Amino acid sequence: MRCSEMFAPTLREVPAEAEVVSHQLMLRAGMMRKAASGMYTYMPLAWRVLKKIMQIIREEMDATGGQELLLPIVQPAEIWRETGRWNVYGEEMFRLKDRHGREFCLGPTHEEIITALVKGDVRSYRQLPLLLYQIQDKFRDEIRPRFGLMRGREFIMKDLYSFDRDEEGLERTYKKMYAAYTRIFRRCGLHFRPVEADSGAIGGSATHEFMVIADSGEAAIVYCLNCDYAANTEKAECLSPEHAAANLLALEEVATPGQRTIDEVAKFLHVGPERCLKTLFYAADDKVVGVIVRGDHEVNEIKLQNYLACVHLALAAPETVQALTGAPTGYAGPVGLKNVTLLADYAAAAVQNGICGANREHAHLMNVNSGRDYEPRAILDLRLITTHDPCPRCGGEVKFARGIEVGQVFKLGTKYSKALDCSFLDEKGQEKPIVMGCYGIGVSRTMAAAIEQNSDANGIVWPVPIAPFHVIVVPVSVKDSAQMDMAEQIYRTLQEAGLETAIDDRDERPGVKFKDADLIGYPVRVTVGNKAVAEGTVEVKVRRTGAEFKYALDDYVRQIKELLGNLSDS
RNA sequence: CGGGACGUAGCGCAGCUUGGUAGCGCACCUCGCUUGGGACGAGGGGGCCGCAGGUUCAAAUCCUGUCGUCCCGACCA
Numbered sequence: 001m002r003c004s005e006m007f008a009p010t011l012r013e014v015p016a017e018a019e020v021v022s023h024q025l026m027l028r029a030g031m032m033r034k035a036a037s038g039m040y041t042y043m044p045l046a047w048r049v050l051k052k053i054m055q056i057i058r059e060e061m062d063a064t065g066g067q068e069l070l071l072p073i074v075q076p077a078e079i080w081r082e083t084g085r086w087n088v089y090g091e092e093m094f095r096l097k098d099r100h101g102r103e104f105c106l107g108p109t110h111e112e113i114i115t116a117l118v119k120g121d122v123r124s125y126r127q128l129p130l131l132l133y134q135i136q137d138k139f140r141d142e143i144r145p146r147f148g149l150m151r152g153r154e155f156i157m158k159d160l161y162s163f164d165r166d167e168e169g170l171e172r173t174y175k176k177m178y179a180a181y182t183r184i185f186r187r188c189g190l191h192f193r194p195v196e197a198d199s200g201a202i203g204g205s206a207t208h209e210f211m212v213i214a215d216s217g218e219a220a221i222v223y224c225l226n227c228d229y230a231a232n233t234e235k236a237e238c239l240s241p242e243h244a245a246a247n248l249l250a251l252e253e254v255a256t257p258g259q260r261t262i263d264e265v266a267k268f269l270h271v272g273p274e275r276c277l278k279t280l281f282y283a284a285d286d287k288v289v290g291v292i293v294r295g296d297h298e299v300n301e302i303k304l305q306n307y308l309a310c311v312h313l314a315l316a317a318p319e320t321v322q323a324l325t326g327a328p329t330g331y332a333g334p335v336g337l338k339n340v341t342l343l344a345d346y347a348a349a350a351v352q353n354g355i356c357g358a359n360r361e362h363a364h365l366m367n368v369n370s371g372r373d374y375e376p377r378a379i380l381d382l383r384l385i386t387t388h389d390p391c392p393r394c395g396g397e398v399k400f401a402r403g404i405e406v407g408q409v410f411k412l413g414t415k416y417s418k419a420l421d422c423s424f425l426d427e428k429g430q431e432k433p434i435v436m437g438c439y440g441i442g443v444s445r446t447m448a449a450a451i452e453q454n455s456d457a458n459g460i461v462w463p464v465p466i467a468p469f470h471v472i473v474v475p476v477s478v479k480d481s482a483q484m485d486m487a488e489q490i491y492r493t494l495q496e497a498g499l500e501t502a503i504d505d506r507d508e509r510p511g512v513k514f515k516d517a518d519l520i521g522y523p524v525r526v527t528v529g530n531k532a533v534a535e536g537t538v539e540v541k542v543r544r545t546g547a548e549f550k551y552a553l554d555d556y557v558r559q560i561k562e563l564l565g566n567l568s569d570s
Numbered sequence: 571c572g573g574g575a576c577g578u579a580g581c582g583c584a585g586c587u588u589g590g591u592a593g594c595g596c597a598c599c600u601c602g603c604u605u606g607g608g609a610c611g612a613g614g615g616g617g618c619c620g621c622a623g624g625u626u627c628a629a630a631u632c633c634u635g636u637c638g639u640c641c642c643g644a645c646c647a
Contacts, residue, residue: 009580009597011580011581011582011596011597012581012582012596012597012608013581013582013583013595013596014581014582015581015582016576016581016582016583016639016640017639017640018640019640019641027581034639036638036639037638037639037640143571143644144641144643144644146640146641260647261646261647262646262647278646278647279647280645280646280647281647291646293646297646298645298646299645299646301645301646314644314645315645315646315647318647321647328647329647330647331647332647357647474606476605476606477604477605477606478605479605480605507605508605508608509604509605509606509607509608509609510605510606510607511605511606511607511608511609512607512608512609513607513608514606514607514608515607515608516608518607527606529605529606530606531606539606
C-alpha cells in the first residue's frame with residue numbers, strides 16, 4: 001500500500017468529542033469517523049484490523065466445529081414476543097415498522113432468530129450437536145453511548161449458538177468454546193482474564209466474561225492472589241462470616257441530630273462504620289423491600305434482583321421511605337418496621353450490638369441485634385465484595401481490577417428452545433428441548449480494547465497479529481532517487497516475502513511521516529535516508545520498544561520476520 | 571430521563587458580555603525553498619456562525635423554540 005493513495009487522514013489535534021485513548025487515537029489515526037452518536041464508519045485501516053480479528057475468530061470457531069452463516073439484521077417482533085423479550089429488552093431495542101405496520105427490530109442479539117431457524121430444520125438427535133455462528137453488526141439503543149467503540153449503538157459482534165441434546169453435551173461445548181476464546185484473545189495479543197459473571201437479562205446458568213484488563217474498563221473485577229478465582233464484582237460471592245458469641249446489650253435510643261449518613265453517624269457515636277446497619281428501600285416491580293447491609297458495605301443490586309426475580313429494580317423514592325418509616329431518609333432502621341419485607345445481608349445480620357436508624361428523625365438505635373430486635377425474611381448474600389473479603393474459593397486475598405468485556409460465554413439451557421418450542425427426537429423417539437449455549441465476542445470493542453492496552457504518547461502500538469500492516473517503509477526524501485529506488489526495492493521485497501507492507505511515498509518532511517507512522521502504529525519501520533543509501537544497510541525501528549537495528553541487504557527480510565515473530569510472542 | 575456544557579471552515583479554537591454582516595492556528599491548493607522527528611516565505615480557496623422563529627434600521631452576538639454532540643448522574647439515605 002502506498003501512503004500517497006491511502007485513505008487515512010490523520011489529525012494533529014485531538015477531536016473534542018473523544019474522551020478515552022482508543023477513541024482519540026482511532027480518530028487521529030484516520031481509522032474511523034462518527035456518523036451519529038454511537039455509530040461509526042470504519043475506514044480502511046480500521047477495517048484491516050477488524051478483518052484480522054475476525055479471521056482469528058473464524059479460524060478458532062471453525063476449528064471448534066462451528067459453521068458460519070448470516071442472519072437477518074431486521075427481525076420480526078413476533079419471535080421476540082414468544083420469548084417475552086420484546087418487552088424485557090425495552091428501550092434498548094431499535095424498533096421499526098414496515099409499510100404494512102408490522103413491527104420489527106434491529107437485532108440486538110440473535111438467540112430468537114437462530115432458534116427459530118433450528119426449530120424448523122433440526123428434528124433428530126443425529127443432527128446434534130450443532131454449532132452455528134455469525135459475525136455482523138448488532139444494534140442496541142444504549143441509554144448513553146460513550147467512549148467511541150467501547151459502547152456504541154451499532155457494533156460488530158460474533159455470536160455462536162450451540163445446540164446440544166443434553167446438559168453433558170452443553171458442558172462439553174461450553175468447555176471447548178471457553179478454550180477457543182482463550183486462544184482467540186491470546187492470538188490477538190491481549191492481556192485478558194476470564195471471570196465468572198452474572199447471566200443478566202439473557203438468562204441461563206453458568207457464564208464467564210472475558211475481560212481485557214485496562215483501567216478505562218467499565219467493568220470491575222475481583223481476582224484471587226492465591227488461586228485462579230476471578231469474577232465480575234456483580235457476581236463475586238461474599239461468604240457468610242463466622243458467628244461469634246458476644247454479650248448482647250440492651251437496646252437503647254440515642255439522639256443523633258442532623259446525622260444522616262453512615263459516616264456522620266459513625267463519627268458522631270465514635271464507632272466504625274462496620275458497627276452500623278444501612279437500611280435501604282428498593283422498589284422491585286410493584287413492591288417495596290427493605291435491604292440491610294453493614295455500614296461499610298454496598299448493596300449488590302444484581303444479587304438482589306436475582307433473588308427477587310423482578311424486572312425493574314430501583315431505590316425507592318424518599319417519599320416512600322418517609323411513608324414506610326415515618327422518618328426522612330437517613331434515619332431508617334429495621335427495628336419495628338412493619339408492612340415491608342426485610343432482607344439482610346449475611347454480614348449485616350452478623351453485626352452484634354449494632355447501630356441503625358430509629359425510624360425517627362434525629363435518632364438512632366444502639367445495640368441492635370438480628371433475631372432479637374428484628375427478624376429479616378431472609379439472610380443471604382446481597383452485597384458487593386470488598387478487598388477485605390476472603391476469596392470465596394480458597395480464602396485467599398483478593399484484589400480489584402478494571403476490565404473491558406470483550407467476550408462472554410453462556411450456558412443458556414432450554415430457556416429459548418422451550419419458549420420457541422425447539423426440540424428434537426432422541427433414540428427412543430422421545431421429544432426433548434434442545435439445550436443451548438451462546439458465545440459472543442465484541443469484535444469492534446476488541447479492537448478498541450487492544451488500543452486501550454497498547455498505546456503510548458505517540459500513538460497506537462498494535463500487537464503484530466492484528467496490526468493493519470506489519471511494516472512501513474519510509475523514504476526520507478521522495479525527491480532523492482537513490483533513496484526512492486532503495487525504498488521501492490525494499491517495499492517490493494518485503495511484500496513478496498509475505499509481509500504486509502506500506503510505503504510512505506508522500507512528499508512530506510520526514511518528521512511528518514515518522515509522526516504518522518507512530519500514530520498509526522506500524523510494528524516495524526524501515527527508514528531509507530542518506531545513511532542507509534551510503535552504507536547499504538537497512539535501518540529498522542521497532543515501534544513498541546523504540547529499538548533500532550541495521551541489517552545487511554541480503555539478510556534483512558529474515559531479520560524483520562524474526563523481529564515480528566518475537567514481538568508476537570511477547 | 572435528570573444535571574452540566576458545547577454547536578462559528580476538515581480539526582482545534584477566539585469573537586457573543588457592550589448587535590454594525592467573521593477571525594486565528596493547523597490542515598488544504600499554487601509557487602519558491604527545504605528534507606533523519608509534525609520547517610519556512612509568498613500567494614490562494616473554503617463558513618447563509620446547527621436549524622427555525624422573534625426583537626431590531628441591523629443578529630454569530632439578545633429572546634424563544636428545536637435538533638445535534640459530549641460529560642456527570644440516573645445507585646448506597
